[in-house]
Amino acid sequence: MSLVDRVRALLGDDAxxxxxxxxxxxxxAPASPDAVALLLGTAREEGWHVRIEGAGSWLPTDAxxxxxxxxxxxDHVPAIEPQDLAATVEAGxxxxxxxQQLADRGTWLALDxxxxxxxSLGSVVATAxxxxxxxxxxxxxxxxxxxxxxxxxxxLVQSGGRVMKNVAGYDLTKxxxxxxxxxxxxxxxxxxxxxxxxADQTLVLEGSREELAQVSEDIAAAAVQPAAHExxxxxxxxxxxxLLAVRFAGSAALVSxxxxxxRAATGGGxxxxxxxxxxxxxLWMRAAESFATRPVTFRIGGLPDSSDELLDLLQHxxxxxxxxxxxxxxxxxxxxxxxxxxLRRLRRSLAGLEVPLTLERASWPVRAAVGHFGxxxxxxxxxxxxxxxxxxxxxxxxxxxxxxx
Amino acid sequence: MTRDGRSLIAALAGIVGARHVRTALPxxxxxxxxxxxxxxxxxxxxxxxxxRDEVIAIVRLLAALxxxxxxxxxxxxxxxxxxxxxxxxxxxxxxxxxxxRIDPRNHLAVVEPGVVNVRLSAxxxxxxxxxxxxxxxxxxCTIGGNVAENAGGPHCLKYGVTATHVLALEVVLAxxxxxxxxxxxxxxWGPDLVGLFVGSEGNFGIATRxxxxxxxIPRAVRTLLADFAALRTAGEAVSAVIASGIVPAALExxxxxxxxxxxxxxxxxxxxxDAAAVLLLExxxxxxxxxxxxxxxxxxxxxxxxxxxxxxxxxAKQRERLWQGRKKAFGAxxxxxxxxxxxxxxxxxxxxxxxxxxxxxxxxxxxxxVSNVFHAGDGxxxxxxxxxxxxxxxxxxxxxxxxxxxxxxxxxGGTITGEHGVGLDKLRxxxxxxxxxxxxxxxxxxxxxxxxxxVNPGKVVPVHACREWVGSVNAERGTRNARxxxxxxxxxxxxxxxx
Ligand SMILES: Cc1cc2nc3c(=O)[nH]c(=O)nc-3n(C[C@H](O)[C@H](O)[C@H](O)COP(=O)(O)OP(=O)(O)OC[C@H]3O[C@@H](n4cnc5c(N)ncnc54)[C@H](O)[C@@H]3O)c2cc1C
Numbered sequence: 001m002s003l004v005d006r007v008r009a010l011l012g013d014d015a016x017x018x019x020x021x022x023x024x025x026x027x028x029a030p031a032s033p034d035a036v037a038l039l040l041g042t043a044r045e046e047g048w049h050v051r052i053e054g055a056g057s058w059l060p061t062d063a064x065x066x067x068x069x070x071x072x073x074x075d076h077v078p079a080i081e082p083q084d085l086a087a088t089v090e091a092g093x094x095x096x097x098x099x100q101q102l103a104d105r106g107t108w109l110a111l112d113x114x115x116x117x118x119x120s121l122g123s124v125v126a127t128a129x130x131x132x133x134x135x136x137x138x139x140x141x142x143x144x145x146x147x148x149x150x151x152x153x154x155x156l157v158q159s160g161g162r163v164m165k166n167v168a169g170y171d172l173t174k175x176x177x178x179x180x181x182x183x184x185x186x187x188x189x190x191x192x193x194x195x196x197x198x199a200d201q202t203l204v205l206e207g208s209r210e211e212l213a214q215v216s217e218d219i220a221a222a223a224v225q226p227a228a229h230e231x232x233x234x235x236x237x238x239x240x241x242x243l244l245a246v247r248f249a250g251s252a253a254l255v256s257x258x259x260x261x262x263r264a265a266t267g268g269g270x271x272x273x274x275x276x277x278x279x280x281x282x283l284w285m286r287a288a289e290s291f292a293t294r295p296v297t298f299r300i301g302g303l304p305d306s307s308d309e310l311l312d313l314l315q316h317x318x319x320x321x322x323x324x325x326x327x328x329x330x331x332x333x334x335x336x337x338x339x340x341x342x343l344r345r346l347r348r349s350l351a352g353l354e355v356p357l358t359l360e361r362a363s364w365p366v367r368a369a370v371g372h373f374g375x376x377x378x379x380x381x382x383x384x385x386x387x388x389x390x391x392x393x394x395x396x397x398x399x400x401x402x403x404x405x
Numbered sequence: 406m407t408r409d410g411r412s413l414i415a416a417l418a419g420i421v422g423a424r425h426v427r428t429a430l431p432x433x434x435x436x437x438x439x440x441x442x443x444x445x446x447x448x449x450x451x452x453x454x455x456x457r458d459e460v461i462a463i464v465r466l467l468a469a470l471x472x473x474x475x476x477x478x479x480x481x482x483x484x485x486x487x488x489x490x491x492x493x494x495x496x497x498x499x500x501x502x503x504x505x506r507i508d509p510r511n512h513l514a515v516v517e518p519g520v521v522n523v524r525l526s527a528x529x530x531x532x533x534x535x536x537x538x539x540x541x542x543x544x545x546c547t548i549g550g551n552v553a554e555n556a557g558g559p560h561c562l563k564y565g566v567t568a569t570h571v572l573a574l575e576v577v578l579a580x581x582x583x584x585x586x587x588x589x590x591x592x593x594w595g596p597d598l599v600g601l602f603v604g605s606e607g608n609f610g611i612a613t614r615x616x617x618x619x620x621x622i623p624r625a626v627r628t629l630l631a632d633f634a635a636l637r638t639a640g641e642a643v644s645a646v647i648a649s650g651i652v653p654a655a656l657e658x659x660x661x662x663x664x665x666x667x668x669x670x671x672x673x674x675x676x677x678x679d680a681a682a683v684l685l686l687e688x689x690x691x692x693x694x695x696x697x698x699x700x701x702x703x704x705x706x707x708x709x710x711x712x713x714x715x716x717x718x719x720x721a722k723q724r725e726r727l728w729q730g731r732k733k734a735f736g737a738x739x740x741x742x743x744x745x746x747x748x749x750x751x752x753x754x755x756x757x758x759x760x761x762x763x764x765x766x767x768x769x770x771x772x773x774x775v776s777n778v779f780h781a782g783d784g785x786x787x788x789x790x791x792x793x794x795x796x797x798x799x800x801x802x803x804x805x806x807x808x809x810x811x812x813x814x815x816x817x818g819g820t821i822t823g824e825h826g827v828g829l830d831k832l833r834x835x836x837x838x839x840x841x842x843x844x845x846x847x848x849x850x851x852x853x854x855x856x857x858x859x860v861n862p863g864k865v866v867p868v869h870a871c872r873e874w875v876g877s878v879n880a881e882r883g884t885r886n887a888r889x890x891x892x893x894x895x896x897x898x899x900x901x902x903x904x
Contacts, residue, residue, distance in 0.1 A: 083755040163751040164783040165823035174600025195650030223691045253698030301592020303511040373595040379584030386853035
């Protein structure tokens with residue numbers, strides 16, 4: 001029996017879309033977590049290689065495999081609990097749809113990942129791609145109460161739960177978040193929500209990178225506590241010069257007090273321009289979506305006091321056309337065109353500064369050569385290899401965790 | 406003592422000096438419990454290394470000999486996690502107590518695992534910074550123990566539990582290999598192994614160096630005490646506060662039994678003795694006007710939801726007093742009876758009113774005194790059972806009541822522990838929460854770090870409940886906790902090493 005026939009027999013005719021992929025790989029869309037488990041159990045038996053896809057809008061869907069597993073039909077929202085500020089959602093739901101459903105119930109997921117608005121939630125979790133709101137609300141893992149994932153040999157593993165604190169057993173949720181799908185297909189996510197902020201204000205300041213870096217330092221020194229504090233390159237912000245965008249979200253009293261503090265800390269007066277809600281929305285959306293259109297995106301994790309030096313290094317080695325940096329936490333996201341050699345050299349230079357580089361998106365040849373991760377610290381490589389063997393014994397998932405170097 | 410035992414002790418003494426190896430029974434007995442009175446295990450040997458190099462040497466020695474070992478911090482844990490059997494070596498880390506670095510510019514600190522929690526905030530205070538996780542035991546517990554348990558505390562409601570604040574770790578694995586997890590920025594070099602290690606209860610190795618995030622000391626603080634005539638009303642007020650969108654730094658609840666215990670003790674905080682419950686709330690932030698306005702909004706919500714009165718601490722002294730009562734509540738309750746079991750479970754916040762009533766019913770049915778003092782904002786309950794372990798049959802009743810309370814919390818959509826861990830005490834509840842695949846996955850992950858399951862054996866995962874895991878290397882070896890009797894362990898185990 002052919003692979004397609006086998007899958008149809010397992011999951012039903014409508015689970016396979018043969019024409020859908022550009023590389024002729026059959027795309028399978030299981031309709032439930034159990035169906036995912038069934039499919040992967042069979043993949044293990046048959047020795048099929050599988051790539052995991054969400055909406056297909058972030059990571060290029062080009063890994064060489066026997067079948068593509070998309071979470072597209074896992075798009076239910078079993079529970080939104082406004083009174084508990086928690087939600088349970090299937091991983092294939094688009095972030096935009098989820099955002100709308102949450103807002104209708106007065107709640108908010110304080111994550112603004114890069115990529116198109118319809119990106120699947122599962123892809124955000126699997127790649128741990130946080131956006132500017134990481135300044136105020138932390139990285140992706142800080143929003144997760146638990147996940148359920150399906151391992152490479154078709155086991156459904158639940159981890160965490162739907163309550164705010166949970167230390168029952170080891171925290172496998174942390175492996176799923178940012179594991180790039182190497183440990184399993186994330187099928188269900190329990191989220192920590194916030195009440196929709198009563199006030200939400202973005203203010204911007206244009207200037208040279210050096211000027212804005214100084215303003216950023218003043219903001220940090222004055223203990224202003226923004227939800228986002230992002231330095232954007234001119235191309236990304238679609239401005240003449242670099243742009244510093246500061247966002248406050250919370251109660252009306254908080255937002256107004258923070259705005260006053262921001263002005264006081266940065267020389268008073270009208271240096272920062274407040275944006276209207278629609279303008280702010282457009283700015284943040286554009287910045288997020290721009291990264292989905294560059295061939296390569298990576299993030300690096302530096303320290304606040306090294307932001308400037310790291311931006312110089314990036315400019316020198318790979319250019320600085322598409323940059324979004326959170327100077328308050330030291331995180332920088334880069335997008336653009338570059339080569340395998342440059343990426344490798346950059347990762348080595350950064351490793352010398354104790355700064356990790358995570359390749360977020362690139363074509364398969366680049367991912368395979370460079371790896372999402374690399375330059376592991378002492379002893380980490382064997383642990384990662386052991387974990388992969390544990391969750392994907394037959395190496396069903398085709399994921400470029402490490403590069404070929 | 407066996408010859409093997411004697412040569413092990415000699416080798417340990419060669420590493421740390423004879424002074425820091427404890428072999429006499431009375432000395433070892435002092436390590437037979439942690440903060441939970443219902444479990445007791447006398448370790449075979451106790452060793453207290455003074456540096457990371459000594460830890461590495463000890464672990465390599467034990468690996469070569471195939472001897473199990475248990476890391477231990479201050480021993481304040483509440484799940485029997487830091488107890489070692491007679492055939493194991495207890496590695497006590499309290500001498501590794503140096504704060505290695507505070508970096509005020511980047512808001513981080515590097516510490517050894519034996520640093521007592523509260524010392525770090527004190528050391529960071531001159532730079533205007535603090536270490537946010539503040540377990541009530543913070544004057545005694547260690548950062549290493551906090552990492553292993555993923556400890557929480559009142560202020561974790563707004564700022565997150567220990568996991569949120571740990572950036573990097575140096576870990577000595579069971580075979581003596583040293584690994585570096587995480588980075589100073591918190592962005593991992595690969596999958597999030599720091600996140601995985603935090604909360605692993607000593608099963609993945611010994612953390613010898615810990616890098617944590619520090620936060621600015623809030624410039625503005627308001628502490629509010631609200632009192633209620635019914636427990637249910639207080640529980641409902643918690644949900645109303647959370648729904649307001651204002652996130653208090655802390656939102657704690659104490660019931661009448663706890664209030665009275667505190668008021669009868671030296672920690673009397675001025676809580677109204679006739680209240681069925683009080684809520685202690687704190688709002689903080691960088692901007693005075695915002696905190697003041699938010700405090701007013703919250704006071705309004707509390708009044709609207711049935712608070713008889715809302716008091717705002719007038720000054721730092723009164724604030725301190727209100728908190729002292731909360732933080733010392735366990736100590737105050739300890740005076741109610743000879744033994745106190747501090748339970749730990751989490752429920753969805755909206756389930757608090759119902760679950761509190763259920764707990765009271767269970768206590769009544771078993772004829773036990775249960776007092777509640779807990780992190781209400783997170784739904785993290787601490788029903789505390791006072792009893793006298795010498796009364797025949799009473800401990801069994803406490804165990805059964807605890808089991809029913811756990812079952813009620815699980816039925817409400819909750820979990821069996823929010824911050825104290827599984828250790829030995831909660832092994833029996835793990836299969837109520839996780840199926841065989843999830844438990845087997847946990848065990849398989851543990852074996853990646855410690856293939857022989859030699860570090861802190863018999864804790865966290867009930868091995869008999871694990872389904873077979875094909876992916877794991879040799880899943881059938883070693884079933885320690887299947888042998889361990891988690892229900893009755895008042896017996897001193899006989900040890901081959903006992904003198
Ligand atoms: C009165 C009282 C109040 C408490 N309040 C709170 C509270 O508010 N919140 C809270 O979360 N907990 C609380 N606790 C529980 C306890 O204090 C915490 O679990 C704390 O984190 C334990 O720290 P410790 O140093 O005492 O660790 P121990 O009890 O010595 O050990 C705990 C676990 O950590 C492991 N361990 C210790 N050090 C290391 C290391 N360096 N590397 C690897 N593993 C290690 C041990 O093997 C053990 O499994 C309270 C306890 C008491 C007695």
